[in-house]
Amino acid sequence: MVQAKAWILARHFDGFPKDSDFQLKEEELSEPKDGEVLLEAVFLSVDPYMRPFSRVRMKEGDVMIGTQVAKVIQSKNPAFPLGSHVVSRSGWRSHSLSDGSDLIPVMSEWPKDLPLSLALGTVGMPGLTALYGIEEVLGLQAGETLLVNAAAGAVGSVVGQIAKIKGCKVVGSAGSEGKVAFLKELGFDQVFNYKTVTSLEETLRSASPEGYDCFFENVGGTFSTVAIQQMKDFGRIAVCGSISTYNDAKPQTGPYPQMTMIMKQLKMEGFMQSRWADKHQESLKRLMRWVKEGKLQWREHVTKGFANMPAAFMGMLKGDNTGKAIVAV
């Protein structure tokens, strides 16, 4: 028997999440049955999507959804041997039982010098999101100009680097001088701090006077309104996130985009990486290869302690993280 901890959504978020919306629950887990494994969380992911999904995929009293890298500490399933690591959709739990159906073994050829937490970031869901957004949604071509916002985040930082790999000009927006410096290190062509520019419109125009072929959208809200105006004719927009609107108690409003979309004949598509699950394995290998070749650099913002999951989540929503926000147990 194992004493397990889990973070519960005690109350649906109303506006920005607060401590009292979460509750730590303890429970005893029984021994795994035949075919089952007992998992212990090593790294847990906090991601922007958890905020909007809390409303549509969770009810009050549910364990917070989420992915983790876990170690198999008891095994009655030969596919997941004792001591091996898996990526699991166990939610915000310190320990969990699984029949293996929702588990993905961490890549067997995982390099010794890379932390397993990368399986929650650049070589995990955020990396896949960046890759599919670029290849499947935008169809980004060499020589094109791409705009990405929340560019220093887990997805955005991979987006910009893949676009560079593909021979594109990359313009990135982020929310601090530190993030701007990080993005310059990554090789972004133009970077700016959206919080300190005088005019977002002027900044976007001067970063690419001829406009943007593609826009990888992570922010939404007023940024989207301004960015859409700067697209080239036939521009494509991959809508991955809308973090500036996730914590609205009352939905923000802005000018309708339809007229601009007609005049410029723009295409805008919302997407989630799960759509291309059949390509995940091959895609993760490509992401890992780019990491090993040094073409995909990464940074993590690590919060220590399972007890700090809510704080890590709220910090990430505020933009505390450069790179992927991770909780290390």
Add this chain to the structure above:
Amino acid sequence: MVQAKAWILARHFDGFPKDSDFQLKEEELSEPKDGEVLLEAVFLSVDPYMRPFSRVRMKEGDVMIGTQVAKVIQSKNPAFPLGSHVVSRSGWRSHSLSDGSDLIPVMSEWPKDLPLSLALGTVGMPGLTALYGIEEVLGLQAGETLLVNAAAGAVGSVVGQIAKIKGCKVVGSAGSEGKVAFLKELGFDQVFNYKTVTSLEETLRSASPEGYDCFFENVGGTFSTVAIQQMKDFGRIAVCGSISTYNDAKPQTGPYPQMTMIMKQLKMEGFMQSRWADKHQESLKRLMRWVKEGKLQWREHVTKGFANMPAAFMGMLKGDNTGKAIVAV
């Protein structure tokens, strides 16, 4: 020499157009030079696009843009013989000179029992817009459910009928009981008057409880916000028009669509028929064939007199027309 009349954009529209925004100008046209023809307008088109295009393609003092069916009344160009008819982008002019480069001869096999004004509607630009929106943008498939608003208009009425030809379920929205009756005659599966329904959301849900695969958007504004919520996962939206926002002195605002586009993985694309100009000739033949076979029915709202161009235009913007709004000289 011919005394020609032309309607000028005297002042840029501020909100809904008014009489004083237009001015009638007279001028004398000289004889056509070698290679030129002298045209006399027979039917002129008034279309929604003229309102937003007035801002981006015209300056004060310019002749209003637009297309007409004209008769060649003098010809020094053998490609356009005396007495023949052409579709011309002459704008709001009673007479004009052309070197032929912007003229399209009216289809030689034009049936005697069909008015030439159809070349400005169902077998013209609005028909092409409907066809390309369905085939090139939406990729509408048999068995799918399509929503179209401004469904009794020049484009919308063709959209719904082509969707029926393709074996789809069609739900249409229009703004009067007369239009609703017309759309039922055309074979639309579900039709409603958006001005009198208690709840647009409930009406859309009950018309297609399983949601919509495709949405042909002519209206924009609050309709778009409600309709997007009713799309199926992976739904496609062709943005053709946004007539409910064209006359805003100050842009209307609404909730940002990004979050819904992500959750449902929607695709939204703005378009203009001119993108597929290389297919126009073949497409017009298909439209004409459907008309002859009775599969594409049509109705026109004809205003008599070149003097009434502004009134016809403003009436169309108010929704006076069922089917295509035409001015007969």
